[in-house]
Amino acid sequence: MTKGHLSLSSLSCDSLDVNGGNIPIEVAWWRLGVKRAPVEGIVYSVFDEKLGPKPLCWSPPSIDPTLLDLASKKSMNLTFGIMEESTNDLAMLPLSSKKVKALVQVLKIRHHSFMGGFGERTISLLFPESEENLLYEHIQELKNAVNPVAENFLNNWSLDEEKELAFTFIKELHETVTAMLEDLQKVESVIKSENAFPPDLNSNETGTGNKIEFKIIVCGEPQVGKTTLLLKFVDGAYRKTYIPSIGVNILEKIVNMGKYSIEFVLWDIAGEVKFSKIRQHFYDGAMAQLYVFDLTREHTLVKLADWYDDVQENIGSDAVGIIAGNKKDLKARREVNEDTVKEFAESRGMQYITTSSLTGENVERTFQQLGRLLLARMGKI
Known part of the structure; x- marks a missing residue:
């Protein structure tokens, strides 16, 4: 049975022209056989060279306009630094205020009409925070579902028909993700995962009902052990995503501290020079800073001054901070003088701690202290 030609009658996709008749999008979804997905929505965003990031098409039409704007702007930040036409990685971004x-x-579309020969596009699947454990556990399945649909969209993309193609793309993705998540939810209802996050750290009280999310940026030169340190801390929790072409690694861990349930959102910023011009896009919204250097390479401490200045220029001085001297297990190879580090930290109003990503020494202590500093800043302890 032919379902008819589709064309978008408005930028927001509020209604559709189906076989020559304009009908509300909710009715169009029903006629096209699309079930309501267990997601908050899907947004297709473009980068307009005059207006900047904007949503081109989304479903359902009732998505909060401020959420649409936030999703478009945040997702477009991920396109900076990507030069290929697409990336197979999916980025999980927290939109905490919503x-x-x-x-x-992320999609990069090659076309002569775009400045620089490439046009930036993103597809954002929006899920309520309550579904995050299911998403993190099955992110590979989601990736396997999204990538073929995105590849097909790229192969058929046309500037003149982009709105129509975007709608049919969202429809197919909506169907695919809906079916998959419904199956996963059925499985989860029978075998509920108990290991989405590792055990809480040294807490005798639960944090139920007092959840607080903290974004922490982790900065430092290449090969100082930032990522290993974070993975040691996160341990059994799910690793979110790593996008080497844009230089950011996002992980999370929930820790109960007293009566509060703290969700650490950890942004591991790549240290390579090629990412220096796009780092500021990842600083936005950070409440704490963790600077990591290598105790066996003195120049990695010296370079922290540049990192610190770059961060302060972009987020100001309100964020709390800790400096971590990593690889303390390599005592025989140390190059850094302790007094020099302490002076460096104190002059910038930060605490100093030595860590070992290899043995795990002081790793959990570092993040517990960051949590205490943040709670104290909020007047909660």
């Missing part, structure tokens, strides 16, 4: 997680597919 209690939403965005699973983002």
Whole structure:
């Protein structure tokens, strides 16, 4: 049975022209056989050279306009630094103010009409925070579902028909993700995962009902052990995503501290020079800073001054901070003088701690202290 030619009658996709008749999008979804997905929405965003990031098409039409704007702007930040036409990685971005997680597919479309020969596009799947454990556990399945649909969209993309193609793309993705998540939810209802996050750290009280999310940026030169340190801390929790082409690694861990449930959102910023011009896009919204250097390479401490200045220029001085001297297990190879580090930290109003990503020494202590500093800043302890 032919379902008819589709064309978008408005930028927001509020209604559709189906076989020559304009009908509300909710009715169009029903006629096209699309079930309501267990997601908050799907947004297709473009980068307009005059207006900047903007949503081109989305479903359902009732998505909060401020959420649409936030999803478009945040997802477009991920396109900086990507030169290939697409990336197979999915980025999980927290949209904390809306209690939403965005699973983002980045597209770079080659076309002569775009400045520089490439046009930026993103597809954001919006999920309520309550579904995050299910998403993190099955992110590979989601990736396997999204990538073929995105590849097909790229192969058929046309500037003149982009709105129509975007709608049919969202429809197919909506169907695919809906069916998959419904199956996963059925499985989860029978075998509920108990290991989405590792055990809480040294807490005798639960944090139920007092959840607080903290974004922490982790900075430092290449090969100082930032990522290993974070993975040691996160331990059994789910690793979110790593996008080497844009230089950011996002992980999370929930820790109960007293009566509060702290969700650490850890942004591991790549140290390579080629990412220096796009780092500021990842600083936005950070409440704490963790600077990591290598105790066996003195120049990595010296370079922290540049990192510190770059961060302060972009987020100001309100964020709390800790400096971590990593690889303390390599005592025989140390190059850094302790007094020099302490003076460096104190002059910038930060605490100093030595860590070992290899043995795990002081790793949990570092993040517990960051949590205490943040709670104290909020007047909660």
